[in-house]
Amino acid sequence: MGTATAPWKQLLHNALQFNSNIKHSTYFQLATIGSNGRPANRTVVFRGFQENGDKIQINTDCRSRKIEDLMHCPFAEICWYFTESWEQFRINGTVDVIDGSNPDPMKLQQREKAWFASSPKSRLQYLGPNPGLPSISEQPSQESSLNPSSGPVGAFCLLVVDPDQVDYLNLKSNERIAFTSRQDTNGEKLWNSEGVNP
């Protein structure tokens, strides 16, 4: 049976609440496909849902390899394992890459909001040297500072994952649910769920 609100979102909210005392409960692994045709996989931080929706936000550096990956192939799968409740969410969807050159004013506003929602300390890393490039040993200690009221720097990028498939697994109850979505005639997303063998 179809439903307009994402039925897995409540399960994810419960898992986040149950595991909220653990720092790493907001960390998950984001898999993409590299331009070399190989899978890539790294840990990123959950930055919340987009207002009223089921889209998942991630902050990243424009200069990181994953941007190149997503330009080449916009699909990603999140694997989010909750170590206390033994629950896994595999969230597959399309990723919107929002950097400072985005032509959509609404998206630029979302990016700005994500920037100000992040800590001053985490903002500083976007001023650091190019991630993944060889590090220069005699690097001067990072003296850079940022005015807390100044907006996103050029390297700051917001990723928005739009899920269209979610696989939920509970290792305690041994329950597994496959959530799939389709667009209705109005372009609205409808979710279905089905119990599957773990």
Added chain:
Amino acid sequence: MGTATAPWKQLLHNALQFNSNIKHSTYFQLATIGSNGRPANRTVVFRGFQENGDKIQINTDCRSRKIEDLMHCPFAEICWYFTESWEQFRINGTVDVIDGSNPDPMKLQQREKAWFASSPKSRLQYLGPNPGLPSISEQPSQESSLNPSSGPVGAFCLLVVDPDQVDYLNLKSNERIAFTSRQDTNGEKLWNSEGVNP
């Protein structure tokens, strides 16, 4: 400078030792590419290195989707985040899928060894219903049992990941090292390492 033994293996050993009191420290996320061209990502369990080598073993069910993925594209990337030591290993390589029909007697022996190294309880799941298929609600409680001395069942599959690139990140020291390998003229793997910006 090239070296014959994998220099990241010691770092991984240290991380495993430091985090050994935590059940989930042997869990990591394995990313593959689905036959639909989208990334797939799931949590699996580290089953050790292959003797004297740097190849990583994983047990899985032949009927799981990842087998189909690997038949279509043999590359995978492991993302292994250690929650206590704040270390991440991203291990990219090629995966050998070893099921009961493998023509190589050495590989069949490795598969048998992996089967007997796993617990009797975990062996039982390979007798369960087809993973990912709709579950039948009125399922009889699983009464199946296995003779502890009987060898691997048909659904048991050993995956062997042969790494050729490792990205190490330490979030405490803010250190990142890129390990890359190449084959020498004798077909032996030589590893190089380079400090890169986190």
